[in-house]
Amino acid sequence: MRIVVCLKQIIDPELPSSQFKIDPGSKRQQPNGHPLVISPYDENALELALQLRDQTAGHVTVLSVGQSSAVSALRKGVAMGADEAALISDPALEGSDAFGIAAALAQGIQKLGPPDLVLCGCESGDWADRIIGPILAEALGIPCVTYVARAEKHNGHVRAQRVVEEGYEIWEVTPPLLLTILSHESNVPRYPKVKDIMTASRRPISTWSLSDIGLDTGHVGNAVTRVEIQELTLPTRESRCEFLEGEPGGQVASLITKLREKKVI
Amino acid sequence: MGGIFVFAKVENGVPSRSTLELLGGAQKIAAGLEEPVTAGLLGQGDAALLYAYGVETVYRVDHPLLKEYQADLHLLALERIGRTAEPRVILLPGDSLGRDLAGRLAFRLQTGIVTEVIDIDVHPSEKSLRFTRQAYGGKAIAAIVPKAFPVVATLKPRTFDPAARAGDRTGTEIPVEAPLDGAQAGTRLVERVQEETTGVKLEDAQVVISGGRGLGGPEGFDLLVELARVLKGAVGSSRAATDAGWVPSSMQVGQTGKTVSPDLYIAVGISGATQHVAGISGAKTIVAINTDPEASIFKVAHLGIVGDYKAILPPLIARCRELVGG
Structure with a gap:
């Protein structure tokens, strides 16, 4: 089974709000040297890919669109166990929307050779648009199941x-297909071993420009976005927490009083 | 042609809650845009139920293959309706349906998309649209303007007020032909499993008590269930508790789980990851109980108790029981 996992490198989403700054020019978060990580659900997707590969024979490629720094995300993917890695990086991609990124990913996947399974995280840890996976499936012309907690091979399918609001559904799909992956107890990302991190750090990572993947620059970049971020601001609400002191009994008594004042109980 | 198009669902003789929220969003901008509200129905729901909320035109695809949800077939029908209605805005719910269909619909209509919208405005003179959504797990707020039409937008659940009935009105129904074929379905449903716990629905509850990793194990939820029972509320969880397998994913509150907007939200043993906090921004009063005074949940809580939930919850349950009983 040939599996491609799409990884996005983002600024650590658990960075405290106090360190969160907006770059007014790009209308994005200022990187400011903050730690860069693989967007959380993408790691769950990679973990699932590795498990599916290990059940039978297979090949896992991690693919990313981003700046040269994203090589470190791909190296982590290799250290976790991916067989191959490729980065699509080109100045023309700057400012692309989901359609531009998906076009680049689709071309990169074509270059890698036809996959059986493409996995994406169900949403990114920064903008959480939740649309890259479904749009990529459209660009590749393959079926898509979203918000998948677990997946398994079953008689060639x-x-x-x-996961849906009321519970869950089981869908059966004949490859090739794309899944967007949710975290689940079955796909907790493995920690790479030190030895594998060392090996991965010496691995050359293929970096492709748009011309390497045969994508015209007219499909990507800020000029062809279909929506525009007009403004990015900090939310005004920053509530001050009132701490209730004392022994548990006193804390509970104060809490009851406060909640009754607010008429919520 | 224009218009604000709502993808509607009618269940058990009433528009679904998510449909009413979409209609609420549509009503908010209809006057400013000076354009009508239209809707799409798949299958056989009663269009008159939508006219009563100010919908002027209902586009319907009625086909036996649309009886059960299947993404590819629903998408084909919706795409047909979109091309027929040619609206300015297409509103979809930001729930599992919108997550499945919205991006793909925008791709097929070669248009723009904004997801998880929390507000929409119309510029008074230019009549242009502006969408507001959270970004970076709620650490920032983005204003987004469309550059291509019709723009697809998904509305964050439990954010827009449900539409009010506009009284007895009539409208026009336009049947839309969609040549559907079972072979167009790329996925096949094997099983649908309901996980909803008994009692109040999490999204509807006025009181929500959620537990996280700090509970230490699934048995910690017993106290939460008891408090919820006394306060007639529902029990939720953080992603950490769901990922640990302590409770089903249908109980998860947060960006990838459910959005709740209760009067009272009690977070027990929840650190307050951005992922979780994004789902509770509509809660009126947030109480946090955590042993760690530095936990980020206290940044969003209104009332905080630093302490062990095992010491706090039993007297809290007892006091609440007295109040409710007497």
Whole structure:
């Protein structure tokens, strides 16, 4: 089974709000040297890919669109166990929306050779648009199941557990297909071993420009976005927490009083 | 042609809650845009139920293959309706349906998309649209303007007030032909499993008590269930508790789980990751109980108790029981 996992490198989303700064020019978060990580659900997707590969024979490629720094995200993917890695990086991609990124990913996937399974995180840890996976599936012309907690091979098909409001659904799909992956107890990302981190750090990572993947610059970049971020601001609400002191009994008594004042109980 | 198009669902003789929220969003901008509200129905729901909320035109695809949800077939029908209605805005719910269909619909209509919208405004003179959404897990607020039409937008659940009935009105129904074929379905449903716990629905509850990793194990939820029972509320969880397998994912509150907007939200043993906090921004009063005074949940809580939930919850349950009983 040939699996491609799409990884996005983002600024650590758990960075405290006090260190969160907006770059007014790009209308994005200022990097300011903050730690860069693989967007959380993308790691769950990679973990699932590695498990599916290990059940039978297979090949896992991690693919990213981003700046040269994203090589470190791909190296982590290799250290976790991916067989191959490729980065699509080109100045023309700057400011692309989901359609531009998906076009680049689709071309990169074509270059890698036809996959059986493409995995994406269900949403990114920064903008959480939740649309890259479905749009990429459209660009590749393959079926898509979103918000999948677990997936397994089943008689030549893939069975995917899709989480919905009331519970879950099991969908059966014949490859090739794309799944967007949610975290689940079954796909907690493995920690790479020190030895594998060392090996991965010496691995050359293929970096492709748009011309390497045969994508015209007219499909990507800020000029062809279909929506525009007009403004990015900090939210005004920053409530001050009132701490209730004392022994548990006193804390509970104060809490009851406060909640009754607010008429919520 | 224009118009604000709402993808509607009618269940058990009433528009679904998410449909009413979409209609609420549509009503908010209809006057400013000076354009009508239209809707799409798949299957056989009663269009008159939508006219009563100010919908002027209902586009319907009625086909036996649309009886059960299947993404590819629903998408084909919706795409057909979109091309027929040619609206300015297409509103979809930001729930599992919108997550499945919205991006793909925008791709097919070669248009723009904004997801998880929390507000929409119309510029008074230019009549242009502006969408507001959270970014970076709620650490920032983005104003987004469309550059291509019709723009697809998904509305964050439990954010827009449900539409009010506009009284007895009539409208026009336009049947839309969609040549559907079972072979167009790329996925096949094997099983649908309901996980909803008994009692008040999490999204509807006025009181929500959620537990996280700090509970230490699934048995910690017993106290939460008891408090919820006394306060007639519902029990939720953080992603950490769901990922640990302590409770089903249908109980998860947060960006990838459910959005709740209760009067009272009690977070027990929840650190307050951005992922979780994004789902509770509509809660009126947030109480946090955590042993760690530095936990980020206290940054969003109104009332905080630093302490062990095992010491706090039993007297809290007892006091609440007295109040409710007497």
